[in-house]
Amino acid sequence: MQTNPTESILLRTLKGESTERPPVWFMRQAGRVLPSYLEIKKQYTFWQMMQNPEVAAQVTLLPVEDLGVDAAILFSDILVVPYAMGMGLDFTDAGPTFDEPLAFRENPINGLFDDPTKLDYIYAVIDEINRTKPAHIPLIGFCGAPLTVLLFMLQGLGRKGDFPDAIRFIYENRETTKQLIDALTDMSIEYIKGQIKHGIDVFQLFDTHAGLLPFDVYNELFLPPVRKIAQVVRDAGLPFIFFPKGIGTGIAKLTPEEADFLSVDWQTSLTNARKLVHPEIGLQGNVDPRLLFAPQEEIEKELKKYLRFGAENQNWIFNLGHGFMPGIPFENARFLADWAKNADWKRS
Numbered sequence: 001m002q003t004n005p006t007e008s009i010l011l012r013t014l015k016g017e018s019t020e021r022p023p024v025w026f027m028r029q030a031g032r033v034l035p036s037y038l039e040i041k042k043q044y045t046f047w048q049m050m051q052n053p054e055v056a057a058q059v060t061l062l063p064v065e066d067l068g069v070d071a072a073i074l075f076s077d078i079l080v081v082p083y084a085m086g087m088g089l090d091f092t093d094a095g096p097t098f099d100e101p102l103a104f105r106e107n108p109i110n111g112l113f114d115d116p117t118k119l120d121y122i123y124a125v126i127d128e129i130n131r132t133k134p135a136h137i138p139l140i141g142f143c144g145a146p147l148t149v150l151l152f153m154l155q156g157l158g159r160k161g162d163f164p165d166a167i168r169f170i171y172e173n174r175e176t177t178k179q180l181i182d183a184l185t186d187m188s189i190e191y192i193k194g195q196i197k198h199g200i201d202v203f204q205l206f207d208t209h210a211g212l213l214p215f216d217v218y219n220e221l222f223l224p225p226v227r228k229i230a231q232v233v234r235d236a237g238l239p240f241i242f243f244p245k246g247i248g249t250g251i252a253k254l255t256p257e258e259a260d261f262l263s264v265d266w267q268t269s270l271t272n273a274r275k276l277v278h279p280e281i282g283l284q285g286n287v288d289p290r291l292l293f294a295p296q297e298e299i300e301k302e303l304k305k306y307l308r309f310g311a312e313n314q315n316w317i318f319n320l321g322h323g324f325m326p327g328i329p330f331e332n333a334r335f336l337a338d339w340a341k342n343a344d345w346k347r348s
């Protein structure tokens with residue numbers, strides 16, 4: 001067993017090394033539950049926070065201090081890419097909204113004009129994070145996968161749940177959908193290359209709404225661009241984590257071309273996921289974030305179910321099945337991180 005304490009435990013696990021415990025980080029770890037974040041948020045809009053390198057870097061690093069996680073994830077949003085493609089975007093109390101959603105336009109392709117410089121502020125944030133972060137804490141970069149981002153672009157309003165007009169558009173306009181996927185994939189790749197150039201250490205692709213299409217359609221239209229994106233990340237020598245939320249047993253159909261590590265939602269137990277998923281793909285997940293509304297004794301009882309899996313599986317990153325939800329008590333988030341770092345994983 002390797003025990004160099006200055007080397008990142010997350011990177012060691014991603015490289016396939018043995019570690020004394022699983023590495024720990026959480027989706028949505030910076031926003032939503034940290035009192036320190038909620039305090040900063042009182043002074044700025046979300047756009048202002050994202051666009052100010054000092055503030056965005058500070059927020060990115062808050063959970064390292066406040067929760068003790070093993071990695072930082074860039075404080076940004078998946079919808080910055082359509083914004084850079086010319087779509088008017090606003091973050092409102094009702095969630096993100098786009099002006100003139102694509103599904104309702106006469107010609108959805110013609111109105112898109114890529115302007116990669118609209119992402120430059122994010123590279124300034126990455127530079128600032130790298131200047132200020134502890135050396136042993138890796139930075140995770142991310143963007144949304146083509147399906148999830150396209151659903152927002154087509155529907156316009158993120159809180160409509162199941163994106164009904166967007167799904168209908170995809171079925172009724174197959175050729176235009178393919179053109180939109182290509183445009184979105186190209187822009188995402190440019191953005192990812194920018195993140196890599198500025199020094200992210202790991203990349204995660206969020207396909208939060210992957211489960212909203214039948215797997216065959218998802219496989220035909222949306223997995224090829226995922227493979228293309230994965231290749232770009234790998235060619236740069238970075239590990240690639242893929243989070244296709246809600247695809248159920250579709251996880252059995254994924255290959256190492258699509259993921260070095262697969263982030264699993266809470267619908268499938270990790271033990272079952274391990275049986276289904278290709279053996280060369282590592283796993284990440286999958287504590288149900290809703291559990292964190294429970295008293296700590298109840299949380300601990302559930303967490304103990306992970307001990308056996310953790311003892312038997314080195315290629316596993318401890319995380320949630322999806323992000324922290326607003327309103328989860330900070331003490332419970334901290335309890336979760338402490339538990340995962342201090343449990344007796346029986347690995348030595």
Ligand SMILES: O=C(O)CCc1c2[nH]c(c1CC(=O)O)Cc1[nH]c(c(CC(=O)O)c1CCC(=O)O)Cc1[nH]c(c(CC(=O)O)c1CCC(=O)O)Cc1[nH]c(c(CCC(=O)O)c1CC(=O)O)C2
Pocket residue numbers: 026027028029030031032046073074075076077078079091092093095096142148158159206208323
């Ligand atoms: O996060 C919300 O409050 C909801 C609004 C929303 C946003 N993007 C969105 C949604 C839809 C949704 O998540 O349901 C759309 C969005 N953003 C993101 C995802 C991917 C996912 O979480 O599965 C999605 C799709 C999720 C979905 O539709 O369920 C990614 C995202 N947004 C964000 C972050 C950074 C972070 O939380 O640390 C991250 C990802 C990295 C990570 O896991 O940490 C940040 C974000 N996005 C957003 C906000 C709120 C802005 C405001 O105060 O006006 C905030 C900040 C905050 O939570 O206080 C806007």
